[in-house]
Amino acid sequence: MQATLKTLRALMRSPQGAVGTILVTLLLFISVFGPMLAPQDPESFNFGSRFSEPTSQFLFGTDWFGRDLLSRVLVGARSTVLLAILATIIGTASGALIGIFSGFVGGWIDEVIMRTIDAVMAIPGLLLALMILTVLGSSSLNAVIAIGIAFAPGMSRIARSTTLSVRELDYVSAARARGESSLWIIFAEILPNMVAPVIVEATIRVAFAIMTLATLSFLGLGAQPPSSEWGLMIAEAREHMFRSPWPILVPGVAIALVAIAFNLLGDGLRDVLNPHAQE
Amino acid sequence: MTLTPVLDITDYSLTYSTAAGPIRILEDINLQIAKGEVLGLVGESGSAKSSLAYAVMRDLPGRVDVENGSIRLQGVDLTSMPEDELTRRRGQQIAMVFQNAATALDPTQSLGAHLAETLRTHRFNETQDVTARVHELFDLVGLPDPALMAQKYPHEVSGGEKQRVVLAMAVSCEPDLILFDEPTSALDATTAVGMLDLFAEMQQKIGVAGLFISHDLGVVSEVADRVAVIYGGRIVETATVEELFANPKHPYTQSLLASLPRPSDTRTKRGLRIDEGTPPPRRGAIPACNFSHRCPKHDPAICDRSRVLLMPNGAGQLACVRPDVSLNAAQINPLSISSATTEAVLEVENLTVKLGRTSLIDQMLRRDPVQVHAVNDVNLTLHRGETLSLVGESGCGKSSLARALVGLGPYEGTLRLEGREVETLDAAYRADVQIIFQNPDSSLNPRHRLSTILSRALKLYCPDIRSGERDVEIVKLLEQVRLPAHYVNRYPHQLSGGEKQRVAIARAIAAQPKVIICDEITSGLDAAVQAAIVALLKQVQQETNVALLFITHDLAILRHIAHRTAVMYLGEIVETRTVESLDQRPYHPYTEALLSSTSSPDPDTITRRVRLTGNLPVRTALLKGCCFESRCPRRIGAICHDESVPMRQAAQTHALKCHHDTADLAKIEPVWQFVQPHD
Numbered sequence: 001m002q003a004t005l006k007t008l009r010a011l012m013r014s015p016q017g018a019v020g021t022i023l024v025t026l027l028l029f030i031s032v033f034g035p036m037l038a039p040q041d042p043e044s045f046n047f048g049s050r051f052s053e054p055t056s057q058f059l060f061g062t063d064w065f066g067r068d069l070l071s072r073v074l075v076g077a078r079s080t081v082l083l084a085i086l087a088t089i090i091g092t093a094s095g096a097l098i099g100i101f102s103g104f105v106g107g108w109i110d111e112v113i114m115r116t117i118d119a120v121m122a123i124p125g126l127l128l129a130l131m132i133l134t135v136l137g138s139s140s141l142n143a144v145i146a147i148g149i150a151f152a153p154g155m156s157r158i159a160r161s162t163t164l165s166v167r168e169l170d171y172v173s174a175a176r177a178r179g180e181s182s183l184w185i186i187f188a189e190i191l192p193n194m195v196a197p198v199i200v201e202a203t204i205r206v207a208f209a210i211m212t213l214a215t216l217s218f219l220g221l222g223a224q225p226p227s228s229e230w231g232l233m234i235a236e237a238r239e240h241m242f243r244s245p246w247p248i249l250v251p252g253v254a255i256a257l258v259a260i261a262f263n264l265l266g267d268g269l270r271d272v273l274n275p276h277a278q279e
Numbered sequence: 280m281t282l283t284p285v286l287d288i289t290d291y292s293l294t295y296s297t298a299a300g301p302i303r304i305l306e307d308i309n310l311q312i313a314k315g316e317v318l319g320l321v322g323e324s325g326s327a328k329s330s331l332a333y334a335v336m337r338d339l340p341g342r343v344d345v346e347n348g349s350i351r352l353q354g355v356d357l358t359s360m361p362e363d364e365l366t367r368r369r370g371q372q373i374a375m376v377f378q379n380a381a382t383a384l385d386p387t388q389s390l391g392a393h394l395a396e397t398l399r400t401h402r403f404n405e406t407q408d409v410t411a412r413v414h415e416l417f418d419l420v421g422l423p424d425p426a427l428m429a430q431k432y433p434h435e436v437s438g439g440e441k442q443r444v445v446l447a448m449a450v451s452c453e454p455d456l457i458l459f460d461e462p463t464s465a466l467d468a469t470t471a472v473g474m475l476d477l478f479a480e481m482q483q484k485i486g487v488a489g490l491f492i493s494h495d496l497g498v499v500s501e502v503a504d505r506v507a508v509i510y511g512g513r514i515v516e517t518a519t520v521e522e523l524f525a526n527p528k529h530p531y532t533q534s535l536l537a538s539l540p541r542p543s544d545t546r547t548k549r550g551l552r553i554d555e556g557t558p559p560p561r562r563g564a565i566p567a568c569n570f571s572h573r574c575p576k577h578d579p580a581i582c583d584r585s586r587v588l589l590m591p592n593g594a595g596q597l598a599c600v601r602p603d604v605s606l607n608a609a610q611i612n613p614l615s616i617s618s619a620t621t622e623a624v625l626e627v628e629n630l631t632v633k634l635g636r637t638s639l640i641d642q643m644l645r646r647d648p649v650q651v652h653a654v655n656d657v658n659l660t661l662h663r664g665e666t667l668s669l670v671g672e673s674g675c676g677k678s679s680l681a682r683a684l685v686g687l688g689p690y691e692g693t694l695r696l697e698g699r700e701v702e703t704l705d706a707a708y709r710a711d712v713q714i715i716f717q718n719p720d721s722s723l724n725p726r727h728r729l730s731t732i733l734s735r736a737l738k739l740y741c742p743d744i745r746s747g748e749r750d751v752e753i754v755k756l757l758e759q760v761r762l763p764a765h766y767v768n769r770y771p772h773q774l775s776g777g778e779k780q781r782v783a784i785a786r787a788i789a790a791q792p793k794v795i796i797c798d799e800i801t802s803g804l805d806a807a808v809q810a811a812i813v814a815l816l817k818q819v820q821q822e823t824n825v826a827l828l829f830i831t832h833d834l835a836i837l838r839h840i841a842h843r844t845a846v847m848y849l850g851e852i853v854e855t856r857t858v859e860s861l862d863q864r865p866y867h868p869y870t871e872a873l874l875s876s877t878s879s880p881d882p883d884t885i886t887r888r889v890r891l892t893g894n895l896p897v898r899t900a901l902l903k904g905c906c907f908e909s910r911c912p913r914r915i916g917a918i919c920h921d922e923s924v925p926m927r928q929a930a931q932t933h934a935l936k937c938h939h940d941t942a943d944l945a946k947i948e949p950v951w952q953f954v955q956p957h958d
Contacts, residue, residue: 013298170722177685178739178790179709192726 010272017268023261030074031081038071042228051244061246063237069250076228076251081258083144083229084209090148091209092202095155100194102156103163104186114160117153125150126212133221140229143222147212151205158201162194169193196273204266207259214255230255283354284311285455285488286335291348293334295341302561304330304341305512306569308348309589309596312456317482317489319503319520321496323535323805324776325558327512328492332458335490336375337365353455371401374449378461380441384433390417390444391429394451401452416447419484421477437894439470443477450485459491463498467672468832468876469891475501476890494805496539497835497877500524505595508532511559511569518595524881528592528602531570538807540835541881542874542951545862550614551810551839555777568598576601616858617821619665619842623698624826625684625712625794627659630692632679632850649899653679654690655850655906659828661794664820666827668837668858670873671847677830680847681798684828685714697793710740713787717799719779723771729757729782730767733789740790756785759822760815777808781815788819796828801836813840834877843932846870849895849906854935862951865944867935868913874950885952905938913939913947 011017030037039059046066054061060069102113120128125147132146166172167190175185214231216222223229225236230251237247291308294301304327312318322328333339335350337357350357352372357365377383384393394413410429417425420443433441442462449457459478463471479502482489493499499506500520507517508529516529527533537552556573559566568587571577581600589598632654641647653676661667671677683690686704694701701708716722723732733753737744744752754764760781771779780800787795797816801809817840820827829841837844838858846854846867854867866874875889893910896902905911908919915938928934929941937944 010298170716170718171724173682173687174714174716174722174786175735177687177709177714178736179686179706180735180739184735188727189724193724 007269007272011268014268014271016264017272020261020264020266020268023257024265027077027081027258027261031077034074034077038068038074040068040071042067042071042075043226044068051240051246053244053246060250061244063233063247064240064243069246072228072233073230073250073254076230076233077254079140079223079227080210080213080230080255083140084147084206084213087144087147087209087213088151088202088206090145091151091205092155092198094148095152096159096194096198098152099156099159099161100163100186100190103160104167104182104190110160114157117156121153121157125208126215129212129216130219130221133216138221138224140223140227143213143216146216147209150212151209155198155201155205159194159198162197163190166190166193200266200270200273203262203269207262207266210255210258210262284313285316285353286310286312286490287349287351287354288335289349289351291334291346291350293330293339293346294344296344297341300562301344303512303565304561305334306565307513307586307588310507310514310517312488312490314455314488315482315486316505317478317491317503319499319506320490320492320509321494321499321506321535322509323494323807326509328494328509329460330512331509332375332460332490332492335456335458336369336373367401370397370454371452372454373456373458374452374454375458375460376442376445376449376462379465380438380445381433381465383445384441386433388432389429390431390433390436393444394429394448397448397451412451416451417444419450420444420447420481422447437470438466439473442466442474446474446477446481450481450487453485454487456488456490459489459493461493462491464493464495468834469672469872471498472501472876472888473890476888478502496524496535508535512561513569513598514589514596515570515598516595517589517597518593522593522595528595528597529570529599530574530576535806538810540839542835542838542862542877542884542886543881543953544614544838545859546953548614551813552807553811553814554807555811556807557775568600614839616666616840616842617664617817620663620824622663623660624663624696625659625661625828626693626695627657627684628693628695630657630659630680630683630690630694631655632676632683632688632690634679634688651899652850652901654683655901657692657847657850657852659845659852659855661826661828663793663826664824665843666816666820666829666841668829668831668841668844669847670831670834670837670844672832672873675847676850677847678798679850681714681796681828681830684796685709685712706739710790711793712796713790713792713794714796714798715780715783715787715800717802719771719776719783722783723779725771727770728767729753729769729771732771732782733757733767733786736786736789752789756789759788759819760785775808776804777811780804780808780812784812784815784819788823788825791823792825794826794828796830798830799832800829802831802833809836810839816840834873846873851906851936853907853937854933856929856933856935860930860933862949864947864949865929865935865941866947866950867907867937867944868911868939869907870935871947871950872912883954885954887948887950887952889950905936915939 011021044067046062048066049058049062050064050066052058052062058068058070060073062068098113102110128150129146132149133142136142136145172185172189175189213222214234217229217231218235220235223232225232233251234248241248288308288310291305293305294303308331310318320328320331346358391413394416395409398409398412413429414425417428422428422440422443463474466474475498491499491503503520505517505519506523507514508531510531516532523532524536527536534552534554538554540551541549554573559569559572567583567585571582578601587598587600589596592602633650634653635650657680659667669677679688682688686709696708696711730753733756734749737749737752753767757764757766762778762781771782774782801812804812813836816827819825829837831837838861841858843855843857845852846869848869854870872889872891875886889912891910891912896909904920904922905924908914911919918938924936924938926934926936927941935941
């Protein structure tokens with residue numbers, strides 16, 4: 001707990017860290033309380049004011065059905081951001097576990113696992129997610145699982161390389177010499193000492209997850225209408241692009257902001273969690 | 280001295296600003312180095328001795344808060360000099376020799392290119408013959424075959440040769456001042472003395488001024504004319520080498536010298552002073568005297584009246600207001616080593632460790648895999664309550680042996696624990712044979728509290744202790760290693776180096792083992808802390824009758840802990856003998872060289888110099904003859920290379936492996952001569 005507070009304080013001292021933390025906090029707040037903050041029902045039609053520009057009634061304008069874009073973005077934050085975080089957690093946890101195990105065991109098992117991972121990594125992430133979705137069928141949850149699986153190989157490489165350097169340290173030797181079980185060595189000796197780089201990588205990956213999720217929804221494989229998931233909002237607005245830019249611009253800017261926020265937080269965390277940067 | 284000093288530091292102080300407020304680094308530094316003089320700067324770790332070198336180089340790593348005073352090089356102040364002017368003078372006027380030559384050289388450049396680059400920048404233009412000068416310089420620092428050496432890359436030469444190249448770079452532009460930052464600390468003893476000889480020789484040839492920084496008083500005594508002792512960022516005493524060792528005046532210097540082992544200790548029964556004081560405060564109010572918080576003769580009425588500054592005292596300088604009061608030496612226990620039994624606990628027979636694994640391709644092609652013979656056919660016996668020290672330089676296989684004994688690597692050979700042959704290194708064996716590693720920073724998991732670290736050992740080895748009672752046991756363990764009970768909730772990084780090593784010892788004794796293997800456990804510690812750890816180990820040994828295998832490269836300390844010693848060279852044990860007999864001949868030629876390389880600040884002994892030359896043989900093939908043959912100063916001839924060496928019994932407890940007859944070896948000059956005969 002104390003360590004978390006200390007990290008947070010150090011984070012707030014660097015400009016990127018401070019901006020990133022504030023933006024991400026704001027975003028999580030919106031994700032949770034978005035529906036309550038929304039001034040209007042995101043799915044109610046206002047045929048009198050279709051393609052409205054930002055006005056006092058519709059702060060961000062309206063779309064082709066006259067739905068309030070502000071309300072739709074606020075409500076859509078939950079499905080976009082929370083699902084992206086969920087996808088990242090799935091990818092990070094599974095990747096880290098594979099990486100630690102592979103790095104700790106070493107030898108030919110490590111070779112087999114890593115060459116398989118290499119093969120999977122050769123397929124572009126989006127293509128892999130599309131393949132998985134083809135098998136699982138399209139829905140938001142399946143998109144999350146697909147992105148998680150697509151992220152795992154990259155995470156496992158990072159986890160493995162950190163494990164390889166931690167494994168050589170004397171406290172691991174000490175644990176082996178006193179006859180600790182492999183489970184204890186992996187989870188109690190190695191894991192706590194390699195979470196820092198993994199957390200940093202995960203934070204940056206949230207931004208990728210949001211973009212991939214939006215892409216999948218854009219392609220019609222993620223969230224389904226009338227959901228206000230941001231990627232889906234852009235995909236639907238595409239047909240009406242030349243009548244009004246607002247339906248594309250608003251969710252587009254939102255996605256960009258979220259990506260920037262998580263990237264800033266990741267950069268800040270990287271500096272703070274780096275032991276060499278500490279006093 | 281009438282001449283202007285080469286380096287003149289006046290009232291220099293430096294404060295860095297950190298997140299937690301300003302932190303004092305250096306205070307009231309006054310130092311002069313005359314032309315042709317070498318000033319040794321000695322202090323324990325964290326005494327800011329390297330910071331002083333960086334301040335002179337104008338390469339300050341921290342964020343400067345306040346910087347006062349002046350640093351004058353040949354009369355010109357460096358602190359106010361613009362950066363481009365400094366760049367011109369670095370290398371040209373001031374040069375630096377770093378601790379680690381391996382990282383000071385660029386692996387992608389040849390050794391000759393390193394020098395040529397320095398020369399072109401400062402001395403030569405393109406048309407002049409730089410190569411000739413490079414060869415000349417290589418010759419000057421004693422590198423054989425300069426033309427061939429210049430074409431080699433850093434990874435192709437040894438550590439000592441790399442350090443010679445760094446030295447050649449430093450002298451290449453004939454600077455006014457060379458800064459040496461622990462230049463021999465990373466080298467083996469036998470290589471380091473060679474370097475020290477070279478420094479002294481260079482000094483005579485080119486007469487450059489030098490600032491020689493080291494934590495090791497012994498090393499400094501070999502090269503310096505004068506020594507400055509630094510403590511907590513302040514210079515506490517300066518004196519000539521002889522004066523400082525014979526008659527130290529500052530209580531800190533006295534305590535520092537009293538905690539250093541000397542070759543004469545076995546004869547004089549001199550014990551080591553234990554002083555594990557905390558470093559002086561670096562933040563907040565400035566104390567009048569930096570040493571006052573641990574000074575045995577601190578008197579608030581006199582010492583705290585005003586700031587204690589460095590004042591002339593005799594031929595040197597001293598920062599103490601009560602130099603007339605002498606320190607009572609009563610706290611030092613005389614050297615005593617409890618007697619060991621002759622009951623064997625751990626027997627090692629024909630142990631061989633090969634490093635490097637067999638690859639699948641090697642197996643398929645039926646090729647012999649390339650393996651390094653780290654430990655070769657070693658026999659050792661450890662008795663109950665005995666400390667056997669295993670001495671050897673880096674790479675001699677002593678750590679490989681230690682790791683094999685605790686089941687961290689494969690081995691061939693037989694182990695016997697209390698007479699029973701050990702077939703698998705099972706839980707019972709692991710509980711009986713514990714290991715303590717060299718560096719407690721890496722042997723204690725930084726994310727675990729001391730309670731976790733200690734409770735794991737209890738849980739594994741003493742399953743009959745219920746989890747509720749474990750806390751009581753942990754406190755008992757901490758008590759045993761003289762640590763306060765409230766430390767249980769601390770993390771390792773909240774402890775000092777010596778305290779961390781105590782935790783590692785506590786973890787090892789939790790299992791109530793029969794054997795503890797101490798792998799260089801005092802090497803990274805300051806002398807006073809080393810003395811404390813050694814005293815603690817002796818105490819633990821007395822209480823539990825445990826056998827210790829004390830692995831070290833430092834011959835001086837083993838006189839204070841070990842009963843017997845085994846000298847290891849290239850994976851073989853070349854000599855075993857009692858520590859008491861260490862002052863008596865015969866010696867194995869390698870032991871002789873090792874003993875003579877221990878630089879010691881002992882005014883009462885004269886050490887005969889034996890210097891090793893030659894290269895190490897390749898270790899992937901088994902040697903036919905003697906492993907030391909290629910560097911041996913007492914080589915007989917072809918017999919040393921071709922015929923296997925017999926183990927000769929010089930006395931009942933003394934065996935050595937050499938083609939020379941022990942009677943012949945007994946006739947060589949003794950390594951030490953003791954100036955004053957002791958009764």
